[in-house]
Amino acid sequence: MIFSVNEVFYSIQGESRFAGYPCVMVRFSGCNLSCSYCDTAYARDEAEEWDFNRLMESIDQFQCPLVELTGGEPLLQTNIQFLTEQLILKGYRVLIETNGSCDINTISPKVIFIMDVKCPGSGHTNVFCEKNLSYIKTDDELKFVLSGRSDYDWAKNFISHYGLWGKVNILFSPVWNKLNIRDLATWMLSDRLYSARLQLQLHKLIWGPDKRGV
Numbered sequence: 001m002i003f004s005v006n007e008v009f010y011s012i013q014g015e016s017r018f019a020g021y022p023c024v025m026v027r028f029s030g031c032n033l034s035c036s037y038c039d040t041a042y043a044r045d046e047a048e049e050w051d052f053n054r055l056m057e058s059i060d061q062f063q064c065p066l067v068e069l070t071g072g073e074p075l076l077q078t079n080i081q082f083l084t085e086q087l088i089l090k091g092y093r094v095l096i097e098t099n100g101s102c103d104i105n106t107i108s109p110k111v112i113f114i115m116d117v118k119c120p121g122s123g124h125t126n127v128f129c130e131k132n133l134s135y136i137k138t139d140d141e142l143k144f145v146l147s148g149r150s151d152y153d154w155a156k157n158f159i160s161h162y163g164l165w166g167k168v169n170i171l172f173s174p175v176w177n178k179l180n181i182r183d184l185a186t187w188m189l190s191d192r193l194y195s196a197r198l199q200l201q202l203h204k205l206i207w208g209p210d211k212r213g214v
């Protein structure tokens with residue numbers, strides 16, 4: 001059983017409500033999108049083929065209870081379902097960060113999803129797999145990466161249109177060096193978005209924006 005792996009490392013989780021916790025990050029190679037702001041473009045094509053045992057050993061070595069599967073797009077891995085089930089059986093808390101374009105129906109409901117909804121600034125507004133909204137759970141997270149005010153307004157409309165306020169965790173994350181954090185904070189306060197969380201990329205603040213493997 002082969003996986004296309006870009007890197008496995010142990011660091012501080014930088015995003016989602018798990019930000020700040022130590023976490024093993026498994027970054028798979030390959031992505032079906034090419035977002036304008038992608039900060040892991042190297043993961044789209046830098047790949048090594050690892051078998052299941054090598055991958056599990058590389059995760060187990062850190063003895064850390066929290067594991068995130070990311071990419072690239074991790075749901076493109078043929079055997080991702082098996083891997084998540086094995087990790088859960090071993091007692092890991094498993095997060096999957098997905099770009100929102102792939103059907104999550106076959107993945108264990110014990111997995112916590114951090115799912116992108118791609119805004120216009122990404123260049124991929126129309127890829128969202130709408131039926132995922134019927135599978136998503138209250139402890140999953142929907143993430144909107146915002147390039148500017150028009151993305152912010154688009155995100156609010158999307159959430160209202162699908163009646164998602166208060167039903168799932170909502171993350172608003174500014175594109176690094178593009179949308180001013182204070183502007184986003186001001187808009188959220190002004191609009192009284194009590195059900196959305198402003199998310200910073202903590203790993204970039206700790207290690208710097210260009211450092212890989214952290």
Ligand code: SF4
Pocket residue numbers: 031032033034035037038039040041071072073099
């Ligand atoms: S989905 Fe993620 S990994 Fe893929 S291009 Fe967009 S930002 Fe990069």
